[in-house]
Amino acid sequence: MSTVLKYVIAVCLVAAFVAAGVLGTEALVSWSEDSSEQESGRQATRVGIAMPEMRTIEDDVSAVGTLRPVRAVQIVPDVAGRVTEVPVSSGQQVSEGDLLIQLDDRAERAAVAEAEATLSEAEQEYRRFERLEETNAAAEARLEEARAAFLRAEAVLMRAQAALEDRAVNAPFGGTLGVIDTEKGTFLNGSETVTRLSDLSMIEVSVTLPERYFERVTPGQTLEIRTPAFPDETFEGRVTLRAPEIDLGTRSFEIRAEVDNSDGLLVGGMFANSRLVLGSSEGMAIPDDAIISEGLATYVYTVTDGTAARTDIEVGTSLGPLTEVRDGLDMDSRVVIAGWDQLSDGAPVEIDEDVAREGLE
Known part of the structure; x- marks a missing residue:
């Protein structure tokens, strides 16, 4: 191949590469412009x-606790005896002084009657000697004996009246009775629990909190509780007690709060989810x-x-x-x-x- 032909081929190849480069550049520029136009036209x-x-914002802490009446007692007769009357029933509302259980009191009533008679005789004798003393007709020793006999008779009557009162079991305060299974004719030995009396007008909730909250809890703070029995109800109370020390075993402390229960929805033993408000901002x-x-x-x-x-x-x-x-x-x-x-x-x-x-x- 001649030198001239080689030169012509080389020039043609260079020209082809230049043309390809120009076309490629134009294509890239065109694609970039199209992309920019699409990006600028992106829909909002x-x-x-x-x-x-x-x-x-309330700063609070949650805990679980148990509800219990503020006042509750076990009703146990002080003496043994046979039941003659049960004028109340399970779950009944009673007032202070209401009769709950009556025991056979015939012997006690007889003892009171005898003591009253003895007291009356002793008092008459004592008054007689008082009058004789005024006329100096009675010796001082006889007067003192009569006074002592009168006082002894008075004491015997008081014991007989107390024994009679013990035969009647009365409510120590107003509240709600628990279950009563005692029937008329039952013999009680003086140590059996007849029922439980709870004052449910106010409910107390007891919860324990971690030690880190000890200094932030003070009486008067608001405590909210919810119970599984009333999941849509929120009850509000006030802290009444913070334990004075930390439990060494659990590194926690107890707090107690009282919740108004005038509607009677809450009862002792209920489980409570509690929320204590420590502060707000x-x-x-x-x-x-x-x-x-x-x-x-x-x-x-x-x-x-x-x-x-x-x-x-x-x-x-x-x-x-x-x-x-x-x-x-x-x-x-x-x-x-x-x-x-x-x-x-x-x-x-x-x-x-x-x-x-x-x-x-």
Whole structure:
């Protein structure tokens, strides 16, 4: 091949490569421009937003406890005897002094009658000697003997009356009776429990708390309780006692609170979920619908100048449909509560009030 032919082929190849490069560059520029046009024409996502709210944040601690009446006693007759009357029934409301159990008291009533007669005779004798002393007709010794006999008779009567009273078992205070299985004719030995009497007008709840809360608990603080028996009811009471020391075994301490029970719903032995309010402060809160959790990350989308921004936050106490936010937002933040599942950081957004209302429903 001649030198001239080789030269012509080389020139043709160079020209071909140059042409290919120009075409490729134009194609890249054209693709880049098309991509930019598509990106600039990206459709905005319709979202609903909400503003943070200031709410009262309560610092509280939860614990489980047991309910018991503030006053309750076992009803046990002081003496042995046969039952002659049971004028009350299980679960009955009674007043202070009401008769609960009557024992056979015939011997005791006879003893009282005899003691009253003896006392009357002794008193007459004593008064007679008093009158004789005024006329100096009676010796001092005889008068003292009569006085002593009178006092002894008075004491015998008092013992007989006490024995008679012991045959009747009365309510020491007003309250609600427990189960009564005692029937007329039953013989009681003086140590058997007949029933239990509880004053349910006020209920006491006892709970234990970890040692770290010891200095923060004081009488008068509010304690709320809920029970499985009434899951939709919340009962409120006041702390009346904080134990003066920490239990060495459990490193905890007991507190007690009294809960008004004038409606009679609560009874002793009930299980109680308790919440003790230790204090309160003002804090910022946002709807739960705005909060996104992924692993250890918690964040929301905020809107600024029509653009969504992923914003990490630190959450605090749950407030029903709201949650406290301790860090990451301010009161002017516009938080996405609906439509965030279609967002990414930097995405264009369009705020729609209808979407916001749907998100909060």
